[in-house]
Amino acid sequence: MRPHEVKVVEVIAETADAVSLVLDIPDDITVEFAYAPGQFLTVRVPSARTGSVARCYSLSSSPHRDPRPVLTVKRTPGGYASNWLCDNVVAGSVLTVLAPQGSCVPRSLDEDMLLCAGGSGITPVLSIAKSVLYAGRGRVAVLYANRDRGSVIFGTRLDELAAEFPGRLTVMHWLESERGLPTASGLAALARAHRPGEVFACGPAGFLSVARNALARLRIPQHRIHVEEYLSLAANPFEDGIRRTSSEAAGSATGHAVAEVEFEGGTYTFEWPRTKRLLDVLLEHGLDAPYVCRESACGTCVCSVRGGRTRMVAREALLDDEIAAGLTLACQTLPESDHVHIAFDQ
Numbered sequence: 467m468r469p470h471e472v473k474v475v476e477v478i479a480e481t482a483d484a485v486s487l488v489l490d491i492p493d494d495i496t497v498e499f500a501y502a503p504g505q506f507l508t509v510r511v512p513s514a515r516t517g518s519v520a521r522c523y524s525l526s527s528s529p530h531r532d533p534r535p536v537l538t539v540k541r542t543p544g545g546y547a548s549n550w551l552c553d554n555v556v557a558g559s560v561l562t563v564l565a566p567q568g569s570c571v572p573r574s575l576d577e578d579m580l581l582c583a584g585g586s587g588i589t590p591v592l593s594i595a596k597s598v599l600y601a602g603r604g605r606v607a608v609l610y611a612n613r614d615r616g617s618v619i620f621g622t623r624l625d626e627l628a629a630e631f632p633g634r635l636t637v638m639h640w641l642e643s644e645r646g647l648p649t650a651s652g653l654a655a656l657a658r659a660h661r662p663g664e665v666f667a668c669g670p671a672g673f674l675s676v677a678r679n680a681l682a683r684l685r686i687p688q689h690r691i692h693v694e695e696y697l698s699l700a701a702n703p704f705e706d707g708i709r710r711t712s713s714e715a716a717g718s719a720t721g722h723a724v725a726e727v728e729f730e731g732g733t734y735t736f737e738w739p740r741t742k743r744l745l746d747v748l749l750e751h752g753l754d755a756p757y758v759c760r761e762s763a764c765g766t767c768v769c770s771v772r773g774g775r776t777r778m779v780a781r782e783a784l785l786d787d788e789i790a791a792g793l794t795l796a797c798q799t800l801p802e803s804d805h806v807h808i809a810f811d812q
Contacts, residue, residue: 584669
């Protein structure tokens with residue numbers, strides 16, 4: 467997949483922390499940039515340290531309604547790429563991007579949908595909702611969790627859609643400022659009246675964990691549930707064109723370890739393919755782990771090995787005594803024992 471340059475024709479301030487970038491796709495690549503609701507673009511973001519970094523951002527536009535594709539980016543604490551885009555991109559800027567990717571796409575726009583979003587997870591949810599409402603016959607229920615009213619991205623647009631489709635769209639907000647953190651029982655109570663053909667969920671790891679528990683309480687079959695988890699690139703395609711090796715792509719072909727990860731006050735347990743680097747696994751499971759270069763140079767993704775054995779493919783940012791103390795770089799770390807305990811406490 468080769469990169470393309472596209473112009474930003476408009477920057478829309480959605481909230482104090484989120485912007486939408488309206489893209490102008492050149493005529494000669496419109497076929498390549500045809501996309502489905504729920505897909506994302508991989509964007510090149512300049513970096514003085516490494517030349518660039520590559521990040522994935524969902525399209526909030528609908529291919530069935532909007533004349534141009536739109537990326538929505540939310541600023542994150544310590545997030546280099548998202549903050550750079552929010553601070554530097556203006557109308558007339560040119561972005562280098564890969565063609566649309568992603569498989570978290572509805573099978574049919576005629577089925578009823580339950581769309582669960584936390585924070586910036588509303589981005590692919592809005593794309594799917596608009597597509598169903600304008601191009602299909604299904605009914606849509608949106609369950610949307612945020613810190614407070616000021617954090618709600620697309621609040622006005624959701625209100626407009628609800629008014630335009632009163633019999634087909636229901637929007638349910640969960641605000642932490644009013645209700646506290648989302649709970650499985652609380653989310654299940656809000657969604658109980660809706661019996662969807664498909665469920666899509668997107669958001670931070672903590673929200674997704676609670677949403678999964680809520681859906682289990684509602685006895686929604688697993689095959690109907692789709693969780694948006696970006697597959698982070700193993701290398702930067704904009705700098706060196708390196709693709710994931712066949713062994714990394716195979717993932718679990720050689721088996722898994724079990725990772726127990728302490729991160730931002732929570733503990734998460736999941737399978738860790740022995741040929742997949744820790745950072746990739748964390749991002750795939752929705753954990754917003756810190757990283758910048760992915761090449762072992764910056765040390766941003768440093769974490770501690772509390773139990774089990776690991777090895778690093780490269781270790782440029784760490785000294786011998788730091789490694790002896792149990793520090794490792796998530797972007798370079800592979801498991802060696804069957805169970806590994808990792809803590810992000812630096």
